[in-house]
Amino acid sequence: MPARVSTTDRVHSQLREEIVSGELTGGSLHSIYGLADRLNVSRTPVRDAVLRLADAGMVTIERNRGVRIRGIGVHDIREVFEARLLLEVPTAAHAARFGSDELLHQLDERVKGLTGAVQQHDEREFVRLDRELHRAIVLSAGNERLADLVESLRDTTQAYGVSTIDRSRSIREVHVEHVPIVDAIRARDADAAASLMRDHLTTTALLLMRQVAASTGEATPDAWPSRFAP
Known part of the structure; x- marks a missing residue:
């Protein structure tokens, strides 16, 4: 290189x-x-x-x-997570339908790593493995540009330490949301994998929007993200 x-x-x-x-x-x-x-x-x-x-x-x-x-506002978070919903919900379903044994092994390893990070309360390691888990699910679609796009979207919301961990929820609560997604993918239940990923992203987005609104004085959207519901 x-x-x-x-x-x-x-x-x-x-x-x-x-x-x-x-x-x-x-x-x-x-x-x-x-x-x-x-x-x-x-x-x-x-x-x-x-x-x-x-x-x-x-x-x-x-x-x-x-x-x-750049600073970040409620509007930025809303747009980022609307994009992530459109990208990560269908790829979670794809991973359940077509994911390889290698993918399942990777996801199991990430979940084990996340469990260890929770026990050590290592936020930096938890965030790294969280990103790797989401990236592996997106990459199951065989599109690296798509995975890179999701990474870029995550970069936007993680700027300036914007995170829900130990602010609006505990690191353990974040971990608990990941386990059933991986379980659904392992069980080849595409509908459940998509629904759980949608719930996880929606919960994270609403918590982040409320967090940012508390410091910026902005309003948070009502009934978000109803227009992205299936």
């Missing part, structure tokens, strides 16, 4: 982690020069990484000014 691509990936990963953790705060403005100096790299990989972050909705590029870290 060319060195520049490798450096871009490394810079992208570091900047994304700093945004997710809140180290780069929402609304703050940064220059490409400043970021390059701090990360001890040239400006080109920083520019490339920033473009990827902009595509994920995590930053905005302001002409002649620099890169601004």
